[in-house]
Structure formats: C-alpha cells, structure tokens
Amino acid sequence: MSAKPLPRNILNGPPGSAVLSELVDAHRRERPAGTIEKLEGDTCSEVYFVVSGWLAASKSLADGQRQVVDIVLNGGMLDPGSAGSDKSAVEIEFLTRTVFVPLPRENWLRLLSVDPGLRRALLGERRAIMARMFERMLRLGKGSAENRIAYALCELCLRSSDAGLRERRAYPIPLNQPLLGDFCGLSSVHVCRTLRRLEIDGIVERTNRMDIVIHKLDALAEIAQIDPEALRGQIVSAAAPELFTACGSREPPRRAAS
Amino acid sequence: MSAKPLPRNILNGPPGSAVLSELVDAHRRERPAGTIEKLEGDTCSEVYFVVSGWLAASKSLADGQRQVVDIVLNGGMLDPGSAGSDKSAVEIEFLTRTVFVPLPRENWLRLLSVDPGLRRALLGERRAIMARMFERMLRLGKGSAENRIAYALCELCLRSSDAGLRERRAYPIPLNQPLLGDFCGLSSVHVCRTLRRLEIDGIVERTNRMDIVIHKLDALAEIAQIDPEALRGQIVSAAAPELFTACGSREPPRRAAS
DNA sequence: CGTGAACTTGATATGCCTCAATACGAGTGG
C-alpha cells in the first residue's frame, strides 16, 4: 500500500485530466511550521488539499479560548468556507512544514463535474471527516479527560500511519500540550497530568516530547472506548489518497517545533 | 421566500429529472415522533433527506452516556455512513413526526452526476453542516453551560424559522431537557438550572414546556457569543431547500411529545 | 385516579480549571 505505483483517478482519468495537473501546479503552496494561513472570518473561496504535513483548523471564543475542530493530515482535505458567505469558518494553522493546494471552489466543482471516481472518493472522504468529528464530539460532550486524551492519541496514530495502532512503535505527533488541550477541550495543565498518568500506568511512553509509543494497546483502547480495527475503517478514508495523489510526491509527515 | 412558487433545481433540471420524482416517491417514508430509525453500527447505504420534521443523530459511550452530534430539520440532509463500511456511525431518532427520503448511495451519486446545480447546492449544504458542527464543538470544548444552552437555543431557533432570531416570537423546540442536555454535553439537571436562570434574568421565556420566546436578544447573543445576522449566513444553507423541494409539499415543522 | 416521565430544587461530591512555583531543554550570546 505504501508502494503504490502510480497516481490514479484524477491524473489518469478520462477528460479534464490535463487541466488538473496544471491546476495543481499553479496552486501548490508550501509553508513552514507555525504559519497561520487564515483567520476566522478571512475571505476564503478555496478548498484545501494537504499533500504533506499537518494542519489544524480551530475556532475561538471571545476570551481567547481556542478549540481545534479538526486536524488534517497528508491526503486530507478541508473546506473552511461557511454556508452563505466567502468567509472562513475557522482559523487555519500549519503544525508542520506543509505542502498544500488551495483549489478555488469553481475549479473544484469543475473537477467534480468531469470525474465520477472523484465524486465517489469525495463521498468517502466526507464520511471519514464526519465520522471522526462525531467521535470527537461524543468525547468532548461526555468523555473524561483520560478518555479524550486516549482517543486523540488513537485517532492521530491511526490516521498518521498506514500501520495502524501497534504496540512498541513510535508515532510522532506534532502537537505540544497546549495544542493537544485545545484539541481535546482540556487545559494544558490537565493534559500534562493525564498523559503523565497514562505513562506511569505503563500504557504509553513519550520520547522527544511528543513521540508516542503504545505499550498496552488493550488498556489504551479500553480507556479511549474504541475498537482499533473498526475505528480505522470508520475515520480513515480508503479513497482519500487517490483524491490527489496527483498533487505531488508523497512525503512522509515531518514533525517540527511550533 | 416562504411563498416560493415552484420547485427548482432538480425537478426542472435538464436530464434525469423524471428519474428523480420516481426515486423520491419510491423511497419516501414517514415515522412518528420517538421512532429510532437506526442504531450505531446498523447497516446503512443511504443518504437521508428530511422533508419535514426533526431528526437527531447521536452516539453513545459504553456507560450509556449519549451525545447528540447533529439535529437535522426540514430541508436538511444526513449521511450516517462511515468511511469504509456500510455501517452507520450514528443512531438516528425522530424528534417529531417526520417525512424523509433515504436515498441509496448509488442513486444519490447518479443524481449528482447529472445535475451541476445539485452539486453546487450540496457544497453549500455541506458547508452549513460543518459550520454549525464547528460552532458546537467550540462550545462543547470551551464554553460554559450558559454559553452552550444559549447557543443551542439560537442555533435551533435560527434554523427552524425563516424569520431568524426575533424577540417576542415563540419558537417551538421539540426537545425535552434530557435531550437538550445530550445535545449540549450537560446533565438534564444542569440544563434545567441553566434554563431557569435565563428565564429568571428575563432573557428567555418558556411556554408549553419548550416553546422559546426570546425577550432580550442582545443578552442572549452575548451569552451565546454569536452575531445573529452573521451566524444565520454561516450555518443555514441558502441552497438547501432547493436540494429536494421536489421531495414533497413543504409542511411546517410540527412539534410533538417525545 | 393511578402511573410514569419529565421537571424542579436542594445537598453533596468531584473532576477539571486556575494560579503559582519550579524544572527542564534548546537556542543565544558572552
């Protein structure tokens, strides 16, 4: 699966294919870690495709409290727009050096109009996005701190690696504790305590600040209240990578300081 | 806007239109309030369109704690599927007597393939869904109980009426307090206390259990941390009604006991 | 008139936040 030979779907699709690679080339961008690409309310008429890197979409209350509403990884997409206007509903920040393609809405619609496979892939990607958002809302509303953190670790590990959830394997997660707190709806202090407890209990281990090694997958899944196998199928879109393999060479996700 | 003369978009669209009305007729369903249409994990290969009524999509933790992840009203749609499998990611329950159209995925994809206007409308609807989900996640993660309740009232009032947020006008909300709690991530007891406080402060009034009358819109918007005008544009899809006006006569939303 | 579900209100428990102080690690400049 990691040795996928050639881009499919778009580049090799029947009509409009030539257009695509030009579009992608024309819009391809790269940003260093920590860049804030857009603020809430900024004008935005594009749909974002992440070629490589991590991106966080967040919203804030008046007092500055921030909630990360989604994290987008290699092969993922984000539509920051809201219903009526051309205003972005979220703030967009890159957590790592990131290559991405902001595709104007009209171009995106045109691509969809010519490629049935793309429409189908989009449906799958959309379902994956919604499914993981649902899981997170459930935990934001009803889960304990342990449950939220454990779930976040599982989700990010699952999504960031083809290998899935495995014991004794280090997954880099390019979030510091305040950011992880904003993702889980917790204060950074409580994130620290909760991570610490998981570590003391021998369930996970951290190296280099935020490389996660799972030692007791059963226990972690129990706390996160997930079935590792099933969750993967629900929140990771099988079709997604094909959505725009065309967009560029597949670089591995790279961690970076924020 | 309420006196829209004729269905547009699909029924009158160029090709495939005849197919649509047949599809809709064939799949149209009606259920009484309180019906549970699907459970988490049930097989589901359809996309749901709500013609009239209210529907709640929820998920639960092992201990039975439930979180309502979205509420769908007249003119709204819901795709319960998850990425990989044909399993529903959510439980679906009707809050009122509801007319809806569960359209098999393949039919839905085919419709999308023939109607550019439909694709565009879907983009708008999708953005509205995401925008309101983002708003709710922000409040689930970082908002106080007052903020969550006030926001929920504003969102549901905005979405359930063309009139938007107005003072001295009764909005029926067909949720009891336990359900509102599941929606806001609060216990029913605390929902009660919080609503009571809003009432004592003269900000809202309740009649018939759950008909909401706003008395101080400014204060409510302040607590909810919203701009009523702007929010409407963000979370209500202008195009959505056209998505499937074809599906049936437009009945007003009717409240019912759960 | 009885029954059950929802609502209300009070009392208590607790999980998480906030404030505060310290430790650590990386980068910087002397």
Add this chain to the structure above:
DNA sequence: CCACTCGTATTGAGGCATATCAAGTTCACG
C-alpha cells in the same frame, strides 16, 4: 564553555462549575 533566556513541561494547592444523588412536584395519559 558557561550564563541567560524563553518556551514548554511538571507539580502542588485551592476553587469552582458541573455531575450525581435524592426528594418532591407537576403534568400527560390511560
């Protein structure tokens, strides 16, 4: 090489918001 500094992580103490438990009331419905 060391001192400095700044951001992040860690740990403790205390407070507050919300959950939980419990009891009583109202209301819809049979």
